[in-house]
């Protein structure tokens with residue numbers, strides 16, 4: 001019997017931020033040059049992450065995604081992956097990365113048993129990449145994508161946050177690039193999450209507008225009907241290309257959200273927009289057993305009533321943005337701490 005929350009949503013998917021650190025400074029996520037990082041001693045060890053994953057899988061989680069910050073900055077990540085991949089309860093083990101370090105690590109990730117990789121790619125223009133991220137790393141990212149394909153990661157996904165006036169003139173170029181390498185592109189609506197201190201409503205390119213612009217170039221865009229709790233709705237172009245749209249901002253999908261997040265220091269968040277979570281590191285380090293942690297997880301999930309993105313639809317979003325001074329006081333409010 002699946003564990004359900006107050007809106008009958010099952011607990012199935014866990015996103016683990018393995019580090020809050022990142023080697024890019026994307027303007028829509030970590031625009032500041034410097035950040036306060038979580039203290040090292042507070043970070044979960046791989047053994048602790050696996051112990052928590054065991055408690056989560058005992059409650060129904062069967063999909064785990066490693067994210068961050070930039071997960072490839074976490075030393076010896078393949079060791080964690082190997083350990084997670086050996087757990088029969090995990091049907092899907094995925095990683096989201098900015099790709100900068102992927103060329104060096106793709107083979108080791110594959111050998112460790114990682115199932116799937118998603119690479120964030122917002123532009124194909126080197127100077128724009130530099131302006132958007134503060135780093136001159138586009139060629140490393142593209143080499144990383146090639147290495148992932150070469151290492152045998154077949155279901156490769158590329159995620160693009162589309163921002164008006166920044167990269168929305170690259171819709172077609174990105175679609176063509178993705179289909180050329182056999183990957184599936186997913187456009188993400190720009191979200192007003194913690195860290196996105198430069199967000200404005202005017203910068204959001206809505207799902208509707210994306211579809212209109214893609215149809216104007218390619219012709220009819222057909223929705224692909226599928227039963228899935230994945231955040232992206234998928235579409236088919238006349239030439240057979242498929243792509244996805246994650247419309248968290250204008251058409252949120254809280255009703256089917258089976259995801260929760262674990263920060264690198266063990267705080268469990270029930271919603272990307274949640275301002276507080278449950279510290280699971282403390283009971284774990286105090287010696288709680290898997291059964292005890294599982295009971296805690298069950299109790300909390302069964303009370304879950306979050307609909308963060310839907311609630312924001314009715315708000316004046318420009319005033320819901322978290323000010324930088326508040327973000328500096330509580331790193332847990334940052335997107336890179338909670339795991340995107």
Ligand code: SAM
Pocket residue numbers: 022028029067068069070071096097098119120159160161188189190191192193196335336339340
């Ligand atoms: N460093 C990794 C990466 O770049 O993929 C993983 C962490 S990153 C926070 C995860 C995803 O969140 C990325 O695809 C990123 O583009 C997305 N993201 C960050 N801030 C966002 C925002 N304001 N709106 C929409 N997506 C955002």
